[in-house]
Amino acid sequence: MKKTALITGATSGIGRAIAGRLAKEGYRLVITGRRRERLEEISKELSAVTEVLPLVFDVRRLEEVEKFLGHLPAQWQEIDVLVNNAGLAAGLEPLQSGLIDDWERMIDTNVKGLLYVSRTILPGMIARCKGHVFNLGSIAGKETYMNGNVYCATKHAVDSLSKSMRMECLPYGIKVTQICPGAVETEFSNVRFHGDDERAANVYKGFTPLKGEDIADLVAYCLNLPSHVCLNDIVVMPTAQANSGNFHKVL
Ligand code: NDP
Ligand code: 8X3
Numbered sequence: 747m748k749k750t751a752l753i754t755g756a757t758s759g760i761g762r763a764i765a766g767r768l769a770k771e772g773y774r775l776v777i778t779g780r781r782r783e784r785l786e787e788i789s790k791e792l793s794a795v796t797e798v799l800p801l802v803f804d805v806r807r808l809e810e811v812e813k814f815l816g817h818l819p820a821q822w823q824e825i826d827v828l829v830n831n832a833g834l835a836a837g838l839e840p841l842q843s844g845l846i847d848d849w850e851r852m853i854d855t856n857v858k859g860l861l862y863v864s865r866t867i868l869p870g871m872i873a874r875c876k877g878h879v880f881n882l883g884s885i886a887g888k889e890t891y892m893n894g895n896v897y898c899a900t901k902h903a904v905d906s907l908s909k910s911m912r913m914e915c916l917p918y919g920i921k922v923t924q925i926c927p928g929a930v931e932t933e934f935s936n937v938r939f940h941g942d943d944e945r946a947a948n949v950y951k952g953f954t955p956l957k958g959e960d961i962a963d964l965v966a967y968c969l970n971l972p973s974h975v976c977l978n979d980i981v982v983m984p985t986a987q988a989n990s991g992n993f994h995k996v997l
Contacts, residue, residue, distance in 0.1 A: 748772055748773060748774045748796070748797070749772075749773050749774070749826040749827065750773065750774045750775070750776065750822065750824060750825055750826050750827070751768045751773040751774070751775055751776070751825070751826065751827035751828075751829065752775075752776040752777075752778070752815070752825045752827070752828050752829065752867065753765050753768070753775065753776070753777050753778070753829040753831055754778045754779075754805055754829065754830060754831050754832035754859070754863055755778065755779055755805075755831045755832030755833065756775075756777035756778060756779055756785065756788060756831070757779030757780070757781045757784040757785050757788065758779070758784070758932060758933045759930070759932025759933055759934060759958050760831055760882065760927075760930060760932060760958045760961045760962070761777075761779070761829065761831040761832065761958075762788060762958060763957070763958030763959045763961065763962040764829055764831065764958070764961065764962045764965050765777050765788065765792060766792065766959075766962065767959070767962035767963070767965065767966050768827070768962075768965070768966070768969075769792045769795040769796040769798075770795060771966055771969065771970075772796070773796065773826075773827065774796055774797040774798070774799075774822075775792060775796060775797070775798045775799070776798075776799045776801060776818070776822060776825070777789060777792075777798060777799070777800050777801070778800070778801045778802070778803060778805070778814075778832070779802065779832070780802065780803070780804050781802075782802045785800045785801075785802055786800060788800070799818075799819070799822050801814045801815070805832045805855060805859030805860075805862060805863055806851075806854040806855055806858065806859050808862050811859075811862040811863055811866055812862075812866060815863060815866040815867060816866050823870065824870065824874065825867050825870060825871065825877070826876065826877060826878065827877070827878045827879075827880070827969065828863070828864070828867050828868075828871075828877070828878075828879045828880070829880045829882070829965065830860045830863060830864060830879065830880065830881045830882060831880075831882045832855060832859055832860075832863075833855055833856045833859075833860075833882060833900075834851065834852060834855055834856070834934070834937050834938070835852065835886075835894075835897040835934065835937070835938040836848035836849075836851050836852055836897075836937065836938060836940070837896075837938065837940075838893045838894070838938060838939070839893055840893055840895075841895050841896075844895065844896065848896070849896045852896050852897055852900050853896065853900055856897075856900035856901065856903070856904065857900050857903045857904070857907075860881065860904060860907065861907070864879065864907075864911065868911075868915070868920075871915075871918065871920050872915070872918045872920070875918045875919050875920075876918075876919065876920070877915075877918075877920040877921070878920065878921040878922075878923065878968070878969065879911060879915070879920065879921070879922045879923070880923050880924075880925060880965055880968070881904050881907070881908045881911075881922070881923070881924045881925070882904070882925055882927075882961075883901050883904045883905050883908065883924045883925065883926040884897075884901040884904075884926055884927060885926055885927065885928045885981060885983065885989065885990050886898045886901040886902075886990060887901030887902045887903075887904050887905040887924075887926055888905065888926055888981060889989055889990045889991075890902075890990075891990040891991055892991075894990070897938075901926075904924065905924065905926075908922055908924035908979070912978060919973075921968075921976040922976075922978070923968050923976065923977050923978060923979070923980065924978070924979045924980070925961060925964055925965070925980045925982065926979070926980060926981045926982070927956055927961055927981075927982050927983070928956065928981075928982070928983035928984055928987040928989075928990070929949065929950065929955045929956060929983075929984055929987055929993075930955060930956040930957065930958060930960070930961060931950045931955040931956070931957060932958055935947075935949045935950075951995070951997060952993075952995030952996050952997040953984060953986035953987070953993055953994060953995050953996070954984060954985070954986060955984050956982065956983075956984050960982070961982070964980060964982060968980075
């Protein structure tokens with residue numbers, strides 16, 4: 747029987763790449779996102795490789811998380827791998843001029859959404875004493891950078907929650923891996939700059955950023971390790987990025 751992986755935020759970027767890679771690795775997939783058309787398109791494409799269950803909902807809404815993930819069809823209830831990937835940055839402003847709506851979106855998605863999904867899926871893993879959770883943290887959860895305030899705080903929360911999860915899941919043999927990337931070229935900056943695509947493209951000029959597929963490679967690597975080995979915490983950067991503020995750019 748194939749194993750099942752649930753990936754939140756699979757309509758784009760890192761989540762989409764992980765879905766594609768895990769399909770090739772032989773997993774059945776539950777993929778989620780809010781953009782129905784995109785999710786259905788991706789589901790159709792991946793259905794050529796594996797069984798796919800697309801679920802359109804917003805991770806910020808507890809009632810939707812419980813409706814969809816708390817009541818999975820019988821043949822989809824055993825989730826072996828959970829990838830808590832759905833997330834975003836919104837804005838890059840000093841606190842004193844930050845937009846409250848941006849803050850709410852980041853806190854509700856990156857922290858509360860991850861909690862809602864984990865609270866729904868972990869009991870099944872615990873009952874089966876089996877599972878692997880991946881949390882998409884960030885270099886922003888290890889360091890703080892100018893104007894990153896609330897985004898950095900949400901990813902520091904993911905860092906802390908990953909540690910808690912690891913301790914609390916320890917008796918049940920569940921692996922918890924946090925992946926903390928530096929710059930990955932996805933729709934991340936387009937979302938952060940509220941659709942200003944030119945400003946977003948500038949973020950990745952002058953160096954080679956990571957791609958979603960690089961993160962998907964790491965997930966596959968972790969999943970293929972022997973059962974007694976777990977990579978707990980991975981910081982992965984473009985070679986041209988030393989930390990959140992230092993890039994070697996050739997413009
Ligand atoms: P993208 O914007 O390309 O993808 C984000 C995904 O999250 C989309 O599929 C989006 O789907 C989904 N999503 C966002 N909000 C919600 C929501 N409320 N409910 C359900 N799904 C949601 O960005 P990335 O692929 O880069 O980001 C993925 C994760 O990686 C994020 O947690 C991000 O913080 C983290 N990360 C990214 C880095 C980067 O440089 N790109 C570096 C470090 C970490 P939809 O809009 O359809 O709902
Ligand atoms: C995304 C990477 O450096 O833009 O988490 O915060 S960064």
